[in-house]
Amino acid sequence: MLATTTYPATAADPNLPDVLIVHGLYGSARNWGVIARHLADRRAVHVVDMRNHGQSPRASSQSYPDMAGDLAEVIMSLGAPMDVLGHSMGGKAAMQLALTLPELVRKLVVADIAPVAYTHDQTQYIAAMRALDLNGLTSRSEADRRLSATVDDPSLRAFFLQSLDLKAQPPAWRLNLDVLEDQMPLIVGWPGTTGRFEGHTLFLTGALSHYVKPEYRDTIRSLFPKSHFAKLPGAGHWLHAERPREFEQAVQVFLNA
Template structure:
């Protein structure tokens, strides 16, 4: 089963658990702050997806695979859940909602649509591979070395969360070989037909081009009860760009 980070409810209630699924190159702990805050009245479980973090390595990385992994986590929780996924994780939770809708009460999809994209992410794999891991002792030194290949400090910090400096030698907690080979599947879409008749919220970054006006018809077809909202000052990593606004938006939807 996937590695999970469990944030128990501080004041238990009858609210169903919330399961959070990260995106490509991410980790469950990317959502630690948001997960802790949303765990005031419900258990919140963040997962490491296959080929990421402390979860298992696999030769396949398709959306049916990822949906099956999430379904197994939900099964271990004993009932329906609310489900939130970002980017690649958003496609995984959409796949699950369209194929096993009874597992999900409410669905939140963060800055992704059920379509194929041309946003190739292979350059990030090349960047991580370029980092010299020999004699690497500190994250600061890793950042200085990575800066030779990536100018954006935010992206460097994001990638370096997946660098295991305790390993000897240090290693990436991301299966770069499989993700590179499976990139066409990750960028694509399965064509799952659904529809998911439950409540769904799509949260778009105002500075992102992942949810565009031309995507709305297919979203409405597959998720007829979907609401689409935008965080104007956020990019694709909207939960990092505007964490409190993102958290408040999710909370209002889940509690309404």
């Protein structure tokens, strides 16, 4: 089963289900720790490492049916249904879950992604991580300095470096880079899943992002007829990292309504 970190509710409300948070490509549960603690005010929050990420098992496939199956296993082991929040790749996996096993999901939050195939490629970051000189590396600040040679954006570097295990000898990435590279067409794609999820679904996007275009809305509504749309001003694709407090507030209002 996927490695899962649980944040117990500070003041549990028996009328609210637990929340499951699903990170995006190259992420991990560690990226969501602060947000998970804040969302755990009235219900438990569970954050997973997806397959081939973090502490979760390695596998040869990164398909959305397989990732949705992983999430289903977690929910059924901890108690269904749950409210599910997924970002980017995690958002697609969460949509796949909701469309194929809707009884496991009460409400769905999809952060800055749509149920469509994209044409962009993310393998340039795999090349950057592979190129990082790990010899004699003992500090994250030094890793950041070295990674800056291939990744200009400091926020992206900080995000990637949360998946670097500096305690390993030698240091190593907590990512199955070979499989992620091989499966990239599936990750940026969409399996063409049909069906309808009748639960309320929030498509929460960054106002500066272009991942969820207006022309995708007909497709979204055909699969998720109770769709709601909201944008976070000043945020791009990594909206939860760029505007964390505003992100939390939007999610809280939607899930608790």
